[in-house]
Amino acid sequence: TEKDTSKDKDKPNVSFKDVAGLEEIKEELQETIDFINNSQKYKKMGAKIPKGILFFGPPGTGKTLLAKAVAGETNSTFLYASGSEFVEKYVGVGAKRVRTLFERAKKEAPSIVFIDEIDAIGTKRNMESNNEKDQTLNQLLIELDGFNNNETVIVIGATNRIDLLDEALLRPGRFDRHIYVGNPNIKAREKILEVHTSNKPLDKTISIKDLAKKTTGLSGAQLANIANEAAIIAVRKNKTIISSFEFDAAIERVLAGLELKNPSVL
Ligand code: ATP
Numbered sequence: 001t002e003k004d005t006s007k008d009k010d011k012p013n014v015s016f017k018d019v020a021g022l023e024e025i026k027e028e029l030q031e032t033i034d035f036i037n038n039s040q041k042y043k044k045m046g047a048k049i050p051k052g053i054l055f056f057g058p059p060g061t062g063k064t065l066l067a068k069a070v071a072g073e074t075n076s077t078f079l080y081a082s083g084s085e086f087v088e089k090y091v092g093v094g095a096k097r098v099r100t101l102f103e104r105a106k107k108e109a110p111s112i113v114f115i116d117e118i119d120a121i122g123t124k125r126n127m128e129s130n131n132e133k134d135q136t137l138n139q140l141l142i143e144l145d146g147f148n149n150n151e152t153v154i155v156i157g158a159t160n161r162i163d164l165l166d167e168a169l170l171r172p173g174r175f176d177r178h179i180y181v182g183n184p185n186i187k188a189r190e191k192i193l194e195v196h197t198s199n200k201p202l203d204k205t206i207s208i209k210d211l212a213k214k215t216t217g218l219s220g221a222q223l224a225n226i227a228n229e230a231a232i233i234a235v236r237k238n239k240t241i242i243s244s245f246e247f248d249a250a251i252e253r254v255l256a257g258l259e260l261k262n263p264s265v266l
Contacts, residue, residue, distance in 0.1 A: 010079065010108070014072040019065050020195045020220070021188025025179055029053075029070055032154060036074040036110050039152045052144055052155050052175035054118070056162040060221025061181045063158040067114040070156070077111035079104060083120030086136050094121065094136030102143040102153070109151035118157035124166045137166060144174045183219050186212050192220045196227035203243040210244075214251060222258075226250045 016026050035042060035049040042049050055063040064080075071078035081101055086094035105111040115121075121136045144155060157175055159165065169175050184192055190212040197208065215223060229250035234242045 010077045011075060012068040012072045012078045014065065014068040016069050016073055018195065019062055019069050020191035021184045022062060022066065022181065025066065025181060026069075028177075028179060029066070032070060033073050036070075036076060036152050036154065039110070048173075049152070050177060051153065052157070052173075053177045053179060054162065054165075054170070054175040055156060055158045055179050055181050057160070057181040058183055058219060059160055060219035061183060062220045063181050064114065064116060065220075066181065067112060067156045067158070070154070071112040074110060074112075076152075076154075077105070077108040079108075079111055079113045081113070081115050083115055083117040083122065086121050088132060088136075091132045092135060094132055095139035098136060098139040098143060105153045106151045109153055111153050113153060113155045115155065115157045117159065118169075119159045119161045119164050122157070122159075122166055122169050123164045125168075137169075141168055141174065144169075183217065184223075186216070189215055189218070189223060192223045193227060196224045197242075200227065200231050201241045203241050206242070206244050206247065211247060211251075218254075222254055226254050229253055 019026065032050070032053065039049065055066065057063070068078055070076070079101060086097050088094045088097075101113060105113045121133065121140060123133075125134050125137065155175070157169075162178065170178070190208055193208050193211055193215075211226075215226065218226075226247070227250075230242050230246040233246045233249050237246070239246070
């Protein structure tokens with residue numbers, strides 16, 4: 001559930017409790033949260049705070065959600081960008097967008113800049129140069145290197161294809177923390193389903209444990225989708241409560257949708 005009801009749209013009202021089943025990752029991110037919340041202490045000690053984190057792994061596993069939650073936990077400004085927004089025909093346009101994004105991040109610091117699909121701008125530069133793409137990537141590298149110690153700006157990149165990224169991006173001082181966000185195991189699926197059914201009237205006979213068992217291989221996004229579909233099916237049937245019947249229908253619907261798109265996933 002997107003609980004983004006805060007008045008200021010750029011200050012997400014999402015916290016770690018909205019992110020289910022990624023306990024180790026949340027623990028790892030506590031350090032970053034401490035850097036942001038106590039940045040003065042680190043500055044006084046002359047420590048530069050690590051500012052680039054890369055989330056990698058399959059789609060729909062909560063990468064965006066985690067980044068938003070880091071902003072929510074630290075009351076930081078959340079700036080979302082997708083790598084594809086920077087891909088332009090005319091030389092210099094993408095680079096300028098990168099510059100503008102970081103100017104804003106510094107102005108509204110502390111901030112989290114989240115760049116989804118960072119591979120769209122960050123793939124390996126090759127011999128036959130693509131001027132526009134290279135300039136955009138170079139500008140991103142400049143921004144990553146250039147933060148002075150006065151503003152707290154953390155950059156979180158996300159990709160499904162870490163193998164395609166230019167090594168320059170992954171170097172110390174840039175995106176030097178790499179965190180794998182994978183599909184949930186049975187326990188995590190149970191927790192995710194709990195989060196996404198907590199606001200829904202469920203029949204007592206529903207076993208979240210059983211639902212977790214039936215949904216092997218699905219992502220958090222797909223589980224959220226199933227919970228929502230079950231609610232929609234219940235409304236259509238004029239029910240006041242969601243039973244396992246609606247859940248089974250919802251699972252079937254989501255799995256069928258997957259099968260159509262990519263028969264090999266099942
Ligand atoms: P993509 O790579 O496609 O951008 P992503 O990894 O960024 O995907 P999100 O956009 O964070 O995935 O997830 C989509 C939605 O799925 C979330 O807004 C949330 O509703 C749900 N979701 C995914 N993972 C979790 C989780 N661990 N706990 C709770 N909800 C989750």
